[in-house]
Amino acid sequence: MGNCTESSNLSLSAPTEAPAYAGASSVTITTMLTTQVWIGFIFDIILIVFALRFMWGMMRLGKISPFIRTRMPVAEEVAEAFGTLPEGSVLIDPGCGDGRVLFAIAKRNPHTTFIGIELRLLPYILALLEKRKHPDLNITFIHGNFFDQDLSSATHIYTYLYAHVMDSLLPKLLKELKPGTTLLSVDFPFSKKQTEHVTTLKSAEQLKLGRTLYVYRF
Numbered sequence: 001m002g003n004c005t006e007s008s009n010l011s012l013s014a015p016t017e018a019p020a021y022a023g024a025s026s027v028t029i030t031t032m033l034t035t036q037v038w039i040g041f042i043f044d045i046i047l048i049v050f051a052l053r054f055m056w057g058m059m060r061l062g063k064i065s066p067f068i069r070t071r072m073p074v075a076e077e078v079a080e081a082f083g084t085l086p087e088g089s090v091l092i093d094p095g096c097g098d099g100r101v102l103f104a105i106a107k108r109n110p111h112t113t114f115i116g117i118e119l120r121l122l123p124y125i126l127a128l129l130e131k132r133k134h135p136d137l138n139i140t141f142i143h144g145n146f147f148d149q150d151l152s153s154a155t156h157i158y159t160y161l162y163a164h165v166m167d168s169l170l171p172k173l174l175k176e177l178k179p180g181t182t183l184l185s186v187d188f189p190f191s192k193k194q195t196e197h198v199t200t201l202k203s204a205e206q207l208k209l210g211r212t213l214y215v216y217r218f
């Protein structure tokens with residue numbers, strides 16, 4: 001009996017200890033769950049921030065063309081089309097990339113002032129490096145958004161931007177440009193401005209890009 005009592009005491013004592021053990025475990029589990037909930041919450045916030053940044057980037061891209069350089073034969077034809085610029089001319093390339101078209105035009109017009117505006121860092125640096133090779137040419141490169149720059153000093157403008165960017169830029173050009181300013185655009189016309197002249201470039205036969213030159217007068 002005594003044995004029996006002992007064993008029954010033992011068996012009775014087990015449940016009284018169990019809740020103590022189970023209590024400690026549930027605290028640990030609760031802590032772990034709370035930590036997981038917090039980690040999940042922070043992770044969700046990070047995801048939302050990234051998603052919003054991505055959407056904002058895509059919205060901005062609506063106003064930004066990718067960095068696709070004008071092919072050199074096209075750049076030479078554009079330079080030919082601008083010809084010899086009158087004294088005191090200022091030619092601006094909004095979205096100048098590595099500045100190759102400006103260099104092509106500037107080599108024919110060493111006394112003209114040239115301004116290239118470029119948003120992306122890499123092409124801007126490439127333009128600056130190229131400029132070091134031509135200290136005689138009057139070319140200034142600005143690292144920035146052309147929508148934020150004053151374009152009113154231009155007498156001539158060269159563009160190679162997407163059609164929707166051209167249309168976004170038109171109100172600014174109409175507001176800022178002096179009457180008589182000439183704009184030459186490769187491949188992408190304004191949808192709401194009359195061209196003065198349209199030319200098919202000679203290099204069109206060899207190249208997939210760079211076929212048409214649209215000439216506008218403001």
Ligand SMILES: C[S@@+](CC[C@H](N)C(=O)[O-])C[C@H]1O[C@@H](n2cnc3c(N)ncnc32)[C@H](O)[C@@H]1O
Nearest residue numbers: 064065067068069070095096097119145146160
């Ligand atoms: C199609 S590339 C033409 C580059 C150069 N004009 C050429 O003909 O080789 C267009 C360039 O415009 C730049 N760009 C687009 N939107 C811009 C903006 N809002 N401000 C400044 N640069 C911009 C891009 O980074 C890209 O280098």
